Amino acid sequence: MAVVVFASLLGVSLGLVLLGRRGHAHASLRDYFVASRQFGSVLLFFLSVGESYSIGGLLGFPGGIYAHGVSFAVWFVGYMLMGMPIGYFLNPQVWRAARRYDALTLPDLFVGRFRHRPLELVVTLSAIVFLVPWGAMQFVGLGVALGGLGIGLSGWPLMAATGVLAFVYVALAGVRAPAYVSILKDILMIVAIVLVAVAVLHRVAPHDLAPGMAVVSGASTLTPEQERFAMSTIVFQGLGLFMSPLNMAFLFTARSARAIRRAQVGMPLYLFMFPALALVAMWARVDGPPLASPNDAFIGTARMLLPEPLIGVVAAGAALSGLVVLVGLCLTIGPLVSRNLLTGLSEAGQKRGAQCVTVGYLVFSVSAAILTTSLITRLNNLTYIGVTQFLPGVLAILFARRANPGAIALGILAGDALGCGLFLTATSVWDINVGLIGLVLNAAIAWGGTMLLPGPAPDERPATC
Known part of the structure; x- marks a missing residue:
C-alpha cells in the first residue's frame, strides 16, 4: 500500500509539471530558465521555500539534534531567523539589478556590472563547485528517506531513478516544473512532519524527553565553545542564506520587487516545523x-510509528522535497556552463547545452552521494562556506560606485581557499565558524583592493525588461 500511495503522489507531481508546460512547450531561453520574469508572489513563495526548506531540513535537522543534542538547533534555526529579514531588504535590490542587466544567472550580474571575464569565470566555477555537494546532499537524503521507509527501493538504483525523474521534470517544463511541484511538496512535507510528531506525542509528553536528552547529549546548556560556534554560524549562514546561485535563479523569475517582498513575509511561517522535527x-x-x-532519525521514527499508507505519504513528501531542489540545481548548473563558462552559443545551443550538462551533473551527484558517508548537515555546511563568499561582490554590484572586479575575484578565491581548507582539515580557530573567517578575509581583500585601485563606474544604460 505504501508503494501505491507513493507512486500515485509522484504521478500527481508529474501532472503538475505537464500543467506548467501547457502553453510553454517551445519556451524561449528566458522563459525556460526564469519564466520570462512572470511569477507572482504565490508561486515565488512556494519556489523560494522549496529551496530553503528541503530534504536537508527534513532529515538534516533531526539528524543533527540526534547526533549533537539540542544545542544543534540553536544555530540551525538562528541563521534562518537572521537571514529572512536580510532577504526582505536585499532580495528586491538583487532582482532590480537582474532586470537592469537582463541576468539569467548569478555570474550575469557580475558581467553586467563589471564586464570582467576573469571575475565571471571565478564566480561561475565557484558556483559550480559548491553546488555539487548540494546535489549530493539531495541524493543522500532521498536514499535515506525512501530506502529507510521500506517501499522496496534502496541504494544506487533508487538514486538513479530519482535522477531520471529530475531530468524529465527539467526537460518538460524548465523552471516552471519546480514552481508547480513545490505546492504539492510543501503540503506533503507539512503533513508528513505533523503525522510523525503527533505519533510521537501519543507515546510521550515533550517534557518527559528533556531529562533523557540532556543525559545522552552530555549537557543541558551550551558550553562557551558551543556558544562561539553557534553565534558565528548564525551570522555567517544568515548572511549567506540567499547568496546561493539557486536562490538567485529563483529570484530572477519574479514579476516585481513587490512580489519578492510579499513572498519573503510568509517564509518565517515554515519555521513551525522545526519544533516538531526536534521533538x-x-x-x-x-x-x-x-x-x-543520525540521518535516519526522522525516517526511523516514521516507519516505527505510522501505518503503511501514511508511510507512502511521508515517502512522497521526502522525495519531492529533494526533487524540487534537484530540478532547481539542474536549471542553475546548466546555464552556468552553457552560458557563462562557454561563450558564443546561440540561445538554442545554450538550452541544449544546459540539458546535456544536467545529465552530467545528475550522474556526478549520484556518484558523490554513493561515496559520501558524511552527515547531511556537513554537506550543507560545505555549500554555505562557498556560496556565501559571493556576498561582498553582490553588495558591490548593488551599492558600490567604483568597486575593483579583480579584487572581488581575488577575495572570492581567498575566502573559498581559507574557509574550505579549515573545514576539510577540521581546524578550529577559537571555535568560530571557518566560513566566517574566510568571508572576513574575502571582504578585506575586496575592500582593500578597491581603496587602492578603484574600478570603473557602473554603466548607466536604461533597464531592460
Missing part, C-alpha cells in the same frame, strides 16, 4: 529504535 529527533534519541545513522 521527533529527541524521541528517536531517547526511546526510539536503533539507527544506522
